[in-house]
Amino acid sequence: MNRLIKLSISLVVLLFNNLAFAGDSSNQGFDNITLKTTHVRGNIYMLEGVGGFAGGNIGVSAGTDGVLLVDDQMSPMSEKINAAIQDINAGQLRFILNTHWHGDHTGGNEHFSKQATIISHANVRHRMMTDQENFFGKSPARPKEAWPIITFNDAVNIHFNDEDIQFIHYANGHTDGDGVIYFPKSNVAHLGDHFFNGVFPFVDLTTGGNAFKLTENIKTIIDSLPEDALIIPGHGELSDIPGLKTYYKMLTTSTSLVKNMAAKGKTLEEIQQAGLPEEWASWGGGFINEANWIQSIYHSLPK
Ligand SMILES: [Zn+2]
Ligand SMILES: [Zn+2]
Numbered sequence: 001m002n003r004l005i006k007l008s009i010s011l012v013v014l015l016f017n018n019l020a021f022a023g024d025s026s027n028q029g030f031d032n033i034t035l036k037t038t039h040v041r042g043n044i045y046m047l048e049g050v051g052g053f054a055g056g057n058i059g060v061s062a063g064t065d066g067v068l069l070v071d072d073q074m075s076p077m078s079e080k081i082n083a084a085i086q087d088i089n090a091g092q093l094r095f096i097l098n099t100h101w102h103g104d105h106t107g108g109n110e111h112f113s114k115q116a117t118i119i120s121h122a123n124v125r126h127r128m129m130t131d132q133e134n135f136f137g138k139s140p141a142r143p144k145e146a147w148p149i150i151t152f153n154d155a156v157n158i159h160f161n162d163e164d165i166q167f168i169h170y171a172n173g174h175t176d177g178d179g180v181i182y183f184p185k186s187n188v189a190h191l192g193d194h195f196f197n198g199v200f201p202f203v204d205l206t207t208g209g210n211a212f213k214l215t216e217n218i219k220t221i222i223d224s225l226p227e228d229a230l231i232i233p234g235h236g237e238l239s240d241i242p243g244l245k246t247y248y249k250m251l252t253t254s255t256s257l258v259k260n261m262a263a264k265g266k267t268l269e270e271i272q273q274a275g276l277p278e279e280w281a282s283w284g285g286g287f288i289n290e291a292n293w294i295q296s297i298y299h300s301l302p303k
Pocket of ligand 2: 100102174193
């Protein structure tokens with residue numbers, strides 16, 4: 001199955017899981033999903049679901065201090081995550097960093113909070129404490145065990161496994177609480193859902209996301225990282241700076257096209273009809289097809 005079709009199915013499953021997130025912890029649909037572990041570089045590993053939608057990619061820092069996770073996928077994946085971590089390093093799980101509030105990145109929080117301290121931007125905690133609604137439907141408030149217990153506003157450093165890990169807020173890109181994580185010694189970054197590798201991104205307009213701000217944030221992130229950094233995306237395959245630059249080119253092309261056409265008085269339907277350059281046609285193979293992507297850009301324009 002090609003990657004785009006896989007992601008398409010994934011996002012449809014995400015839709016139903018978000019809708020059914022209220023206390024439904026059945027493992028239905030997750031039994032056949034396995035986790036693939038990739039050694040990225042240095043202390044850092046990536047865990048991704050294979051055979052179905054497990055949630056967003058997990059970053060793992062494993063070393064002499066123990067284990068730190070970036071995100072923890074959908075809740076039924078917790079035992080498989082535990083097993084995958086054990087295979088990398090039998091040390092203690094100490095910290096979980098949540099890149100944003102979505103259930104496909106924080107679903108394991110209830111499970112893992114018994115052993116680890118959860119850290120996030122303040123808006124992530126706030127959104128998990130209250131009912132949310134977005135394009136995918138309603139997400140009821142999460143139980144207290146899922147809430148991050150350490151929050152920050154701009155940035156926080158975690159000194160762990162010989163790295164001065166940077167966890168930095170990038171406002172109003174995918175949501176209003178996204179944090180990007182950089183491991184300087186291993187020279188690896190985890191971009192959460194600021195980066196959908198190879199497909200159009202989902203921008204959560206109802207919880208503070210904006211396509212233009214997302215584009216600006218990606219530029220800032222590219223400028224802040226070394227040329228040889230490796231990049232874990234929220235969804236899709238492991239990437240690097242050239243990969244991120246291609247994504248940025250797609251973002252700038254699409255956002256400026258929609259902005260210019262809207263300035264000429266074109267309606268959303270007319271812009272969708274005109275479409276994006278052929279170069280990006282394959283990026284619409286996911287659940288966020290070209291029309292949805294153009295719509296999220298259009299609704300990101302200043303009112
Ligand atoms: Zn996601
Ligand atoms: Zn997300």
